[in-house]
Every structure is written in C-alpha cells, then in structure tokens.
Amino acid sequence: MNDxxxxxxxxxxLPAVLDFWKGAAKGASISDDLAGVxxxxxxxxxxxxxxxxxxxxxxxxxAGFDGWRCHLYRLAVHPDHRRRGIGSALLAAAEERxxxxxxxxxxxxxxxxxxxxxxxxxxxxxxPEDIWTRWVKPLAG
Numbered sequence: 542m543n544d545x546x547x548x549x550x551x552x553x554x555l556p557a558v559l560d561f562w563k564g565a566a567k568g569a570s571i572s573d574d575l576a577g578v579x580x581x582x583x584x585x586x587x588x589x590x591x592x593x594x595x596x597x598x599x600x601x602x603x604a605g606f607d608g609w610r611c612h613l614y615r616l617a618v619h620p621d622h623r624r625r626g627i628g629s630a631l632l633a634a635a636e637e638r639x640x641x642x643x644x645x646x647x648x649x650x651x652x653x654x655x656x657x658x659x660x661x662x663x664x665x666x667x668x669p670e671d672i673w674t675r676w677v678k679p680l681a682g
Contacts, residue, residue, distance in 0.1 A: 545599075545627065547634045550589040552582060554598075558589065561598050566617035567655050571679055581605075590634050592618075592627050600627040604635035611635075611644035616658075632665050650675075 550558060555578045562573060572578075581589060585605060592600035599622040603614040613635055618627045639647055651662055651669075662668075 544594055545630055546593045547590055547630060548593075549587045550582065550591050552579070554589075554591060555579060555582060557598055558591070558601060561601060561619070562615065562617060565601075565619045566615060567652055567658070587638065590631060590638070592631050594622065594627075600631050602631040602635050604638050606639060606642045606644055611639040611642075611647040613647055613649040616649070628661050629665055 555575060558578060559573065559575060570577075572580075578589070581603065588603055588605045590602050590604055591598060598619070600616075600618040602616045603612075605612045605614065613632070616628060616631060618631075636647060647667075649662060649667055651658055651667075
C-alpha cells in the first residue's frame, strides 16, 4: 500500500467524487449532487478524504466533525480495489483527523442491508448500537 495517497479533496475533485460514488457507493443521498458536496467543502474543506493509487481515485470517506461529535459518511472503495486495506486506511486517516480536532468517539452511517460493509466496519472496531434509530426529515431547500 506504499503507493496509496490519502488527502482532503479539492474543489476540482468534487465532480469526480460524485461520479465515483455512482459506481462505488451503495445507496444515494438527497445531498449527492454538486451543490451538496460544494457546501460540504465550503463548510469543512478537510472533511472529504480521498484515497488515490497511481493518481486514480480508489476510495472516499467523509469525516465530519461538528465540534462535539465525529461522523463518518460515504466510506466507499472502488469495487476493483476492495479487500486491499484502502477502507481501513481511510478510516485510520479519518480517526487521526478526529483526534487532532479533539473528537472522542466516531459514529458511522452504514446501510442495514450492506452486509459486505458490516464486516469491514466490525473489523475496524465499529459496531451497531441497538438503542438508536435514525430519524430523518428531508428539508425543502
């Protein structure tokens, strides 16, 4: 994995990230559009971490910190590059970011039906909490 490079996205990366998620991420979000990721970048330029191998985008994670809690979203690895430690490396980079910001616990958005992802999250020390259910309401914008 010596050729794996993880760094925050730049504004020029954002369209490619959206295209990447179409093939590498499961599920879609109401904010999976250019305006959504541009708002993320404007609010927290270091949150969207990209993994590249040989210049090719092979993985992403959003490591958001609101000053109180650490949140992980959109951990995605290109299907042709899975099971090579990229997801673990992205999580390690996200956790390093959180620690530097003073975060004390990370939570992750993981689709219930994505069984393949469950094993990867568990292997990284994460687990579901039975006492929480996510409640959502789309906001008119």
